[in-house]
Amino acid sequence: MSQLEAIRESFAHDRFATEAAEITIESVQPGEAVCIMPILPKHLNARGTVMGGAIFTLADFTAAVAANGYAEDTTITLHGDITYLTPAKGKTLIAHATTVKQGRSAALHQIEIRDDLGTLVAHATMNGFVLHAEKK
16 A cells, blocks of 8 residues: 555545545645545535635645644644635635644644635645654
8 A cells, every 4th residue: 555545544534524525635745735625516605605614624634634644643733724815716626735834742834725727715824733642
């Protein structure tokens, strides 16, 4: 099994993101991840645009994959901040998360969410707390 397949299998247990939102992990490397979410009718609000909560879920999940995909320790989100810039026009949302700082107890990740037409839909930051793995 490849490292990407192992990471996908591990994150498959995040059922809200992977099953309800239908987010998939496209690529992962230490401190960086790309995830994709198809824009489906269940993601739309009453005005017919992607609901902010769906976009936030994509941002948070992508940051988690970037933080934890290759890590022994686990980073959990303490605070998330998102700015919605423009409605998505395409058929898919693509989130790219990068780790700005991974410290001993705190982490910072930034995430850009674009649609498949290249439109910058939202920008987010996620602050995390690092839970250290038990030493064996």
